[in-house]
Amino acid sequence: MGKNLLDIANSLYLSDKKIEMNKLYNPKGLEYSACDCGCEQDGEGYCMDCD
Amino acid sequence: MLDYINKFNTVWFAPTYNCNNKCVWCYASSNLLENRCKSIAENNEDKAIELLDDLKIKQLLLIGGEPTLYSNLVKLIGKANHKGIKTGLVTNGRRLKDKNLVRELKKEGLEYLSVSIEGYDERTHDSITQSSGSFLESLEGIENSLGENIRTSTNTTGSSKNINDFEKIVDLLAQYKLKSITFNICGVCLGSSENNSYTISPSHGIKAFEQTYKYFKTKNKNVKLKLISPVPLCNLDYNILEELKETNSVKGTCHIFGGRNFVLDYNGDILPCTHFTGFPMFNVFSEKGIMNVKEFLQEYNNPENIGNKFRERLKYYPSAKCSKGCEERCTGGCPLFWSKYNPTKEIKGFSE
Numbered sequence: 001m002g003k004n005l006l007d008i009a010n011s012l013y014l015s016d017k018k019i020e021m022n023k024l025y026n027p028k029g030l031e032y033s034a035c036d037c038g039c040e041q042d043g044e045g046y047c048m049d050c051d
Numbered sequence: 052m053l054d055y056i057n058k059f060n061t062v063w064f065a066p067t068y069n070c071n072n073k074c075v076w077c078y079a080s081s082n083l084l085e086n087r088c089k090s091i092a093e094n095n096e097d098k099a100i101e102l103l104d105d106l107k108i109k110q111l112l113l114i115g116g117e118p119t120l121y122s123n124l125v126k127l128i129g130k131a132n133h134k135g136i137k138t139g140l141v142t143n144g145r146r147l148k149d150k151n152l153v154r155e156l157k158k159e160g161l162e163y164l165s166v167s168i169e170g171y172d173e174r175t176h177d178s179i180t181q182s183s184g185s186f187l188e189s190l191e192g193i194e195n196s197l198g199e200n201i202r203t204s205t206n207t208t209g210s211s212k213n214i215n216d217f218e219k220i221v222d223l224l225a226q227y228k229l230k231s232i233t234f235n236i237c238g239v240c241l242g243s244s245e246n247n248s249y250t251i252s253p254s255h256g257i258k259a260f261e262q263t264y265k266y267f268k269t270k271n272k273n274v275k276l277k278l279i280s281p282v283p284l285c286n287l288d289y290n291i292l293e294e295l296k297e298t299n300s301v302k303g304t305c306h307i308f309g310g311r312n313f314v315l316d317y318n319g320d321i322l323p324c325t326h327f328t329g330f331p332m333f334n335v336f337s338e339k340g341i342m343n344v345k346e347f348l349q350e351y352n353n354p355e356n357i358g359n360k361f362r363e364r365l366k367y368y369p370s371a372k373c374s375k376g377c378e379e380r381c382t383g384g385c386p387l388f389w390s391k392y393n394p395t396k397e398i399k400g401f402s403e
Contacts, residue, residue: 005323005330005357008241009364013389017374019366024304024380 054310055352059108061312063141063325064099066091066127068116068317072143072180074169076210076249078326080242081116082181089116091317093123098341099315100130105344110137114325116317119146125155132160139163141206144192145185153192157199164196165233168205169212171219179212193227204230206279209256210237210249217263221276225267231275231300234260236282238387242329252392253384254399257286264291281305282384283398285377303380310351310362321351323358326387332358372400 067090070081080086091099103111111131118124119142131138140156144166147153166189170176176186196203205224209217217234224232236256240246251259260278267276277300284292284301295301306312307323313332314322319341320331333350335342342350350356368374369383372395383389383398 003330005327005332005361006364008327008330008390009361009386011390012365012369012386013392013394014365014367014369014386015371015374015394017368017371019308019368019382020374021308021366023378024308024382 056310057348057352059106059311059313061110061112061306062103062108063112063114063312063314064103065115065314065316065325065328066096066113066118066121066124068328069120070115070117070143071120071145072117072167072182072185074167074180074208075212076179076208076237076240076246078238078240078246079116079328080240080246082246083243087116089317090121091319095319095336095341096123096127097130099319099335100127100134100136102335102341102344102347103131103315104134104136106347108136110139112139112141114141114314117143117146119152125152125159128156128161129159137162139165141165141167142192143167143180143185143189144196145188147192147195148188150195150198153195153199153201157201161201163230164201164203165206166193166196166203168193168207168220168224171216171223175213175216179210193229197228202230203227204233206233206235208235208237209251209259211251212249214251214255214259217259218266221263221267221270225270225272225274229274231277233277233279234263235278235280236385236388238280238326238385239391241326241387241390247391250391252397253280253282253388254286254397256280257282261288261291264295275300277301280385281381283373283394284379284381284384285372285401286397286399304382305385307362307365307386308382313351321358323361332356332361369394370398370400371395372398375400377401 068081068086073082118140128138138161169179173186177183207220221232237250239250264276279302281302314325319334319336321333322331365386369389373383
């Protein structure tokens with residue numbers, strides 16, 4: 001009860017190695033796109049433009 | 052330090068937590084009766100769409116709960132479409148057995164549908180949804196959606212209840228002209244621990260998907276099989292991983308890291324992803340009405356906001372194996388796996 005987002009993050013098993021954010025650029029140079037097709041319509045598999 | 056974000060891609064909008072299924076693992080706790088009366092008020096819906104338009108989001112995915120039970124759904128899709136926002140539905144498809152509803156949704160501009168299919172027959176599907184008749188209605192919904200030429204996919208949540216049925220599920224779904232058949236791995240429900248008895252570990256889910264992929268390839272069907280949960284990619288067979296990447300059939304980074312997608316809940320809560328209902332970054336409504344774009348961006352990017360502290364805290368690899376010579380961008384997959392499973396045991400690592 002009374003838990004918040006930070007409590008959740010703090011309760012996860014995570015290592016002490018910081019993520020190299022520059023690795024999260026996709027091949028087309030768009031930063032942090034979760035959609036590998038590079039269309040930027042990212043979001044858990046529901047890319048409406050690309051197939 | 053987080054990047055300043057003023058450009059957004061996907062927004063998931065849960066206008067209601069009402070649902071006509073009671074999936075045993077529901078991460079949104081819509082299987083609990085007390086959550087089923089939660090819906091956005093129509094005047095707030097108007098304001099929310101205005102804000103999303105002002106934020107220039109690219110696509111709006113209606114989720115829930117079951118979005119087709121939201122009384123104003125058709126008008127909502129029309130409003131979003133009128134503003135140039137593409138819309139999709141993540142639905143159990145049951146109400147789409149009504150051809151008129153499907154026709155209206157199409158007419159108002161619905162572009163895409165993902166229908167949840169949890170089993171390969173009435174017995175297996177209905178035992179997960181705990182709703183008799185749901186299987187046949189969902190299949191009818193798929194047929195009606197395809198009949199209206201709406202791009203349609205299915206999604207199956209891999210849980211301990213159906214993990215051995217994936218091949219039979221793809222056999223069933225391959226009969227339809229779907230855009231894709233997708234699988235995700237049942238994640239933890241943060242709101243109701245009773246729903247967590249059916250989760251499977253990411254390694255278990257990946258193995259089941261991999262076997263299904265190999266099986267599916269022998270069938271030579273003209274439909275894509277996708278794994279949509281962000282997973283540790285090193286756990287996949289190298290050749291399969293390369294094929295999946297080539298066809299955009301496996302996810303890269305969890306979108307929370309980028310922060311360009313968010314969830315708008317029925318009550319105005321802004322969430323990092325759909326699993327976090329009840330754990331908001333902030334809320335857009337106040338007695339004055341709704342935040343304007345400037346206020347939204349200020350709060351969204353405020354380093355003192357709990358959402359940003361949360362995202363900052365996530366920026367650690369789950370396993371030291373992820374930081375040793377790995378070139379993938381998965382960052383170990385969905386961080387919520389690691390609320391239940393030990394990443395040191397689960398993540399294979401490429402160096403091994």
